Amino acid sequence: MKRAYSDEAKQEREDQIIAAAESLLIEKGYHAINMDQVARAAGLAKGTVYLYFKTKEDVFLKVFERQGGLWGDEIEQALVTIEPTHEPAQSRLIELLVHSLVSRPLFTRLVALSPIIFEYNIPPEQLRVNKLWVYDNLRRLGDRIDEVFHLRSTGGAQLLLRLFIVVAGLEGFAHPSPIAKEIYDTEPSLPKIDFETELRTLLTLLLQ
Known part of the structure; x- marks a missing residue:
């Protein structure tokens, strides 16, 4: 070869x-x-x-960066088609973010894995570069959201950071391991968590 x-x-x-x-x-x-x-x-x-x-974590940290870049590009392209307005447009923003994440299950899975798995077998300097890349992109994308939607309750970057925190927690409940899924499926008393429904509800609360 x-x-x-x-x-x-x-x-x-x-x-x-x-x-x-x-x-x-x-x-x-x-x-x-x-x-x-x-x-x-x-x-x-x-x-x-x-x-x-050098490690499996190294590979998937790069996968996370690639998928995150694709997600950010999708949001930026969508924002170009939305006319700037001084009036609240929360419903449009909510649907934009929810659709973008629901349509990228690989990315949401990686968001959940990053802080609890990938960061534990990565050289500190590489992790520092990754963290700076993530937050620089959140700030840049958040600024674009502010330009279009003029958020009053929170800034765009802060909203996206909180959204990532929500996704990281929600992903595990909505998409449990195969063993846990079997338990959920056979125990009627256990709640069934729908990712899209809960994400929309929680994002609405974040924007209040």
Whole structure:
């Protein structure tokens, strides 16, 4: 198998690994994945994968950044089509954010995994860069939301930060592990949590 020498070839190889990891996350769930599986899914030798990513957490932190970038791009593109107004437009903002997250289950899963899994086997400097990237993007996207919707109750960046906190908690309740799901399905007394419904309700409360 040929080695990637140019920067372009290296980026293509990294993208190949990330795409394989994304597919495995959808198919198997994070805890059932190991680096051998990532390598096989990418069609690469395990040693080659380790040239790009030192740990499984390293791989999925990059997947998180990629999915977060795609989500942010989607929000920004949607904001371009909304006319700026000085009147509250909370319902439009709520539907925009809810739809964008419901349509990206891979991203919401990664939001939930990031603070409790990915951060525990990542070099401090890499984690610092990731945190700065996340919050810089939240501030930038939040500023754009403020420009369009003129939020009165909270700033756009603060709203997005709180939204991420909500998603991180809600994801586990709405999409439990296979064992927990079986228990929920067979115990009528246990509540059934619908991600979209609860996200809309909680986002409405955040904007009050």
